[in-house]
Amino acid sequence: MTSFNTEPLQPDLLQGFGVSLPSQAGSTEAEDSAVSLPVARVHIDTHVPHLDRLFDYAVPAALDAEAQPGVRVRVKFGGREVTGWLRERVARSDSPTRLVPLHKIVSPLPVVDAEIFELADALADRYAGLVPDVLRLAVPPRVASVEQQYLAPASSVSSSESKDAEGKPEPVGVAEAMTDEVLEVEPEPLQAPDISAFEDYTQGTEFCDDLAAGVAARAVMSVLPSHPEHGWEDLMAVSLVQAAAHGRGALGVVPDLKSLERLETALAQLTPPERYTRLTANDAPTPRYESFLRAKQGLADIVIGTRSAAYAPIKNLGFVACWDDGDSSLIEQRAPYCHARDVLLLRATLTDSAALFMGYAVSSEAARLVRSRWASLLSADRAVIRSFTPRVLPTGDDYQLARDPLAAIARIPHQAFAVAQDALKQGPVLVQVARAGYIPSLSCQRCHMPARCRDCRGPLSLAYGQALPQCGWCGRIAQNWACTDCGERRWRSGAVGALRTAEELGRAFPDVPVISSSGENIRSSIGPEPALVIATPGGEPVAEGGYSAALLLDADRMMQADSLRAPETALRRWFNAAALVRSFAVGGRVVTTASPSPVLEALVRWDPMGYALWEIDERHDIGLPPAVRTAAVTGSEKGIETFLASLEIPEDVRVSGPVPLQEPGDYFEPDIDGEIYRAILFFTYARGRDFTRHLRAVKASLSALKKSEPVQVRCDGLDIL
Structure with missing residues (x-):
């Protein structure tokens, strides 16, 4: 096996690059002031790869009490003042030069735990990134006014400092003083929740028993659709409270705000509001930082949120959970581009915590966890699955094509139209389309080449019916457009968006309300009244009592996306939409325009795990991720x-x-x-x-x-x- 050189850079590599190293060691001002641990090791907030290491600074006596591990600091570096995080205090440094003293403590309130520092190291190694980049994701921007309520109790402690052997006052960390004051009254223990929601799943109650016993149980859960009593949010809420009720911190991560609202509603029915907090980058800076500090100080047993919550500092973490880990919203768009699922996996490993990954569909990464026996599978028996799932009706199989030959080219086949017409008598009907907008892409009428902007080569689209083609990149209007390949000046629609679909169905069903949920106008829920709901994947609102039917349009277009994961992504979107439909026992039906394929077979059988395991085996044979x-x-x-x-x-x-x-x-x-x-x-x-x-x-x-x-x-x- 090849051995890699992973030794940290030596200080002499930085000489001559305009960076003045923090001098280290020997006789320092901190040592002259008899500070017990005179050396502070600091992570500099930088994007420069070769500065991703710890730098040593002297701790002045005036900053001794406040310079605790985890605080934000300001230090002199490279001739300027920069921000950093104090990682640890040590007795001495290994460098022969004199240490530069810490310049300033930004806030005496520690914001990074030892576990988060360790997590940052692990993520930087896994993603070939930088520790400061991870810390920047883990710690939200500071709001000084929020810190005052946590720092105020510390002032009352200064008059009662303890004395050392020589009668001198011993420094008291601000965090310690605050915690002693704020947590003076122990909260009442949480009541263990009713775990009957897990009885429909094989080994479900055993998993909850392991949570209660503090066992590091790990599982992947294929959630039943259309359950009249226990939705996925109820299952996650029960598991979070089960862990918290037995003395362990719990963390739940979801991909979007719509899912977060559902989880928060379910959690509020099981635990007092002061025992949990939500953490999401979508909140304003003040409530976000306040939620972060509540979690950091152990004032909340449970933290829920979107992808940024995966780094939440939770006391005595014992359980992590994630809903729909295949959603691309869980991928961080900033370096080192971590996936929330991987963050939770590393935290579960580092803290020996239990873990649960839930979804209607099962991602290939989650299937690999089951295949490698890192996690067990929680799923219902086939008889139970059949009792909760809607009936799936494909329009592209040989039988349906023989009855309706035009179904192969029609965007809304006759069978889909008939099912929608009948289902509207019982309740709302969901129509899933692939793209938002009116006509999101255009192509040449003659040669069918995609229509492109003459200035930046961006795709052209129509914002509404009478609009002129407009570039989706630079925003320029494409007047007098002509195809660059054949010169044709006429264009045709390359794809139909949600707005155009709503317009067409509104004419077909003139007496039925049409609701659009796509783009920036996402509806979280609707009532039980009959309506046509046009939604893009991920924007489907939850209907009270469930949808009476769903039409999955543009199915083949989703499958033909230019991506290795197009089939897996399409199946996940179909499962998520079909799961909102009532069971077939009460008339629920799902019509899909997909052509015959293993993906369609998995939807018809409602077998997400079977397809995911088949997919991971196929990837293993050809050497593609996530098998590698x-x-x-x-x-x-x-x-x-x-x-x-x-x-x-x-x-x-x-x-x-x-x-x-x-x-x-x-x-x-x-x-x-x-x-x-x-x-x-x-x-x-x-x-x-x-x-x-x-x-x-x-x-x-x-x-x-x-x-x-x-x-x-x-x-x-x-x-x-």
Whole structure:
């Protein structure tokens, strides 16, 4: 096995790059003042790879009490003042030079726990990223006014400081003083919830018993649809309260605000509001920071939220849960581009916590956890599944095509129209479409090539019926447009959006209300009255009592997306929409326009786990993720070639590229001249830990020596292939 050089950069590598190292060691001002632990080790808030290490500073006597691990600090670095996080206090440093003292404590309130520092290290290694980038995601922006209610009790403690052996006052950490004051009254213990909601699932109650016993049980759960009493939010709320009622902190993560509202409503029925808090980047800075501090100080046993909540500082964490981990909203769009599922997996491993990944569909990553026996499967028996699922009616099979030959080309086949007409007598009907907008893409009438903007080559679309074609990138109106391939001036619709679909169905059903839920106008719920609900994937509102039917339009278009995960993503979207429909026992039906395929078979049988296991086996045979891991290196051609030449690439690591990118929309590094290229490295999970550390070390080394242009390294990016 190839051994990688993962040693940290030596200080002499930084000389000559305009960075003045913090002097370390010897006789310092802190030692002269008899500070017990005179050296503070600090993470600098930086985007520079070779500065991703701990730097030592002296602790002045005046800052001794406030300079506690986890606080924000200001330090002198490279001739300027920068922000950082104090990682630890130690007795001495290894460098022979004099230490620079800490300049300022931004706030004496610690905001990073030792567990979050350890998590940042693990994520930086896994994603070949930087620890400061992870800490920036984990700690929300500071709001000074919010801290006052937590810092005020500390002032009352100063008059009663304890004395040491010489009669001198011993410094009291602000966090310790605050915690003693705020938590003086112990909250009443939570009542264990009723776990009967898990009785429909094989090994479900045993999983809840393990949570109560503090066992690190891990499971992947295929949730039943259309359950009249226990939705997915009830199941997650019960599991969160079950862990918290037995003395462990609990964390629940969902992909969007609509799901968060459902989970919060279910949780409020099981526990007092002061025992849980929500944490999401969508909240305003003040309530977000207040929720963060409540979790940090142990004032809430349960934290729920969107992807940013995956880093929540929870006391005595014992359980993590995630709903619909296949949703792309759980992927962080900033470096190091972590997936919330992986953050929770690492936290469960580092803290020996229980974990539960839930969904109507099962992602291939979750199936790999079951296949590798890291997690067990919680699912219902086939008889129970049949009693809760709607009936799925495909329009693209041979039988239906023989009855209606035009169904192959019609966007709304006759069978879908007839089902909708009948179902509207019993309640609302859901219509799922692939795209938002009116006509989101245009193409040439003659050669069918996509219509592109003459200025930036962006896609053209129509915002409403009488509008002129407009570029989706630069916003310019395409007057006098002509096809660049054949010169034709007439265009045709390449795809139909939710607004155009609502317009067409409104004419077909003139007496039925039409509700649109797409783009920025997402509805969270609707009533039980008959209505046509036109929604894009993820925007489907919950109907009171369930939908009487659902039409899954544009099914083949979803399957034909230019992505390795197009079939898996399409199936997840279909399951999520069909799960909102009533069971077939009370008339629930789902019509899909998908052509015959293994994906359609999984929907008809309602077998998400069977398809996910089949998919992971197929990926294993051809060596594609998630059966293997990937690292995408993006940048200039010369920069990528230099980076790859600096790597020690083992024989079992496969390299693809570099190749130029046609639309490098996800490249976030500084602009470079010329074309942007990408190379992809494929490697096994067994190789992964050492190899990603090696990628991180090489990137830091090249950055320090300024040997090449910067490159972006993204590990396990779901949108890469």
